[in-house]
Amino acid sequence: MSDSLYTYAVARIRSKELTLLNAQAIDQLLAAKSYDECLRLLADRGWGDGEVAADDARLLAAEREKTWNLIGELVEDMSVFDVFLYANDYHNLKAAIKLVCTGESDFGVFISHGTVDSGAILDAVRAKEFGALPEAMRAPAEEAYNALSQTRDGQLCDIIIDRAALEAIERAGQASDSELIRQYAELTVAAADIKTAVRCRRTGKPLEFIRRALAPCASLDVYQLAKAAAEGDEAISDYLSLTDYAGAVPALEQSPSAFERWCDNVIIESIRPQQFLAFGIGPLAAYILGRENEIKTVRIILSGKRNDLPEASIRERVREMYV
Numbered sequence: 001m002s003d004s005l006y007t008y009a010v011a012r013i014r015s016k017e018l019t020l021l022n023a024q025a026i027d028q029l030l031a032a033k034s035y036d037e038c039l040r041l042l043a044d045r046g047w048g049d050g051e052v053a054a055d056d057a058r059l060l061a062a063e064r065e066k067t068w069n070l071i072g073e074l075v076e077d078m079s080v081f082d083v084f085l086y087a088n089d090y091h092n093l094k095a096a097i098k099l100v101c102t103g104e105s106d107f108g109v110f111i112s113h114g115t116v117d118s119g120a121i122l123d124a125v126r127a128k129e130f131g132a133l134p135e136a137m138r139a140p141a142e143e144a145y146n147a148l149s150q151t152r153d154g155q156l157c158d159i160i161i162d163r164a165a166l167e168a169i170e171r172a173g174q175a176s177d178s179e180l181i182r183q184y185a186e187l188t189v190a191a192a193d194i195k196t197a198v199r200c201r202r203t204g205k206p207l208e209f210i211r212r213a214l215a216p217c218a219s220l221d222v223y224q225l226a227k228a229a230a231e232g233d234e235a236i237s238d239y240l241s242l243t244d245y246a247g248a249v250p251a252l253e254q255s256p257s258a259f260e261r262w263c264d265n266v267i268i269e270s271i272r273p274q275q276f277l278a279f280g281i282g283p284l285a286a287y288i289l290g291r292e293n294e295i296k297t298v299r300i301i302l303s304g305k306r307n308d309l310p311e312a313s314i315r316e317r318v319r320e321m322y323v
Helices: 003-017 023-031 035-044 056-074 078-084 086-102 118-127 135-151 154-175 179-202 207-213 222-231 233-240 246-254 256-276 282-306 311-315
Strands: none
Touching: 003 056, 003 282, 023 035, 023 282, 023 311, 035 056, 035 282, 056 078, 056 282, 078 086, 078 154, 078 179, 078 282, 086 118, 086 135, 086 154, 118 135, 135 154, 154 179, 154 207, 179 207, 179 222, 179 233, 179 246, 179 256, 179 282, 207 222, 222 233, 233 246, 246 256, 256 282, 282 311
């Protein structure tokens, strides 16, 4: 679809952006006296089905459903947004493998809105017919299945699938005509690599394990990052200070959650100019990311309110809003 054919879709998105939560709305949620008051405020803003939700998980899932239903109405070829859904596919692959190999079901529910039906993934894993999966998933699916079924090494299973997911995102970004999608893919992969490197460092993983866990990307030398992770936290900071992610070092040294917030805020800052474009795929992609950021922020606030955390503690984790 050419940029000009997205003109109507962008016009619809502009009207929907008026309903997004802004900083003032987030402040109202933070100032709410209770979890229930937060739910009432969200219902007043049209979240859910108009009634006060009893279950925030269902509320957030319903809001995500609204986003993808809207995009589905506006765009004929949804594959242009596959880059946002690959994480769901590989989450479902991991859940299916762990379910089949262990016979348990408490590793996490399947996620909707992937590029592959979760039932088809589960059927393929159960039958060990990995050829029934999309080509990019076949080899990592079989490797992860064998790792878990033969060695019971859950961590090895995880890094095989997590790296495959990041590689899929990186490929989709490189293949996209959208600069926004390319930037999103690159930052997503780089941020995941950095988080993995830090986690490996703090759990004492050897260099070979770290190198196997990291996915190649253009903005990081993953060999140098792995080497730094094997040496220590200071080495990681020193390496990152020489990259595009030097600004993340203070957040990374503060906490993993502070680093995740930094990454999310960088994405939001990078997509804000899309609000002023009248056509192209960029404004639609930005709306999807803005909504995901909004839903994540509401989840953080609701979780904090449910657990009676102080407002200041919750505010530290709140993301910047798209609008």
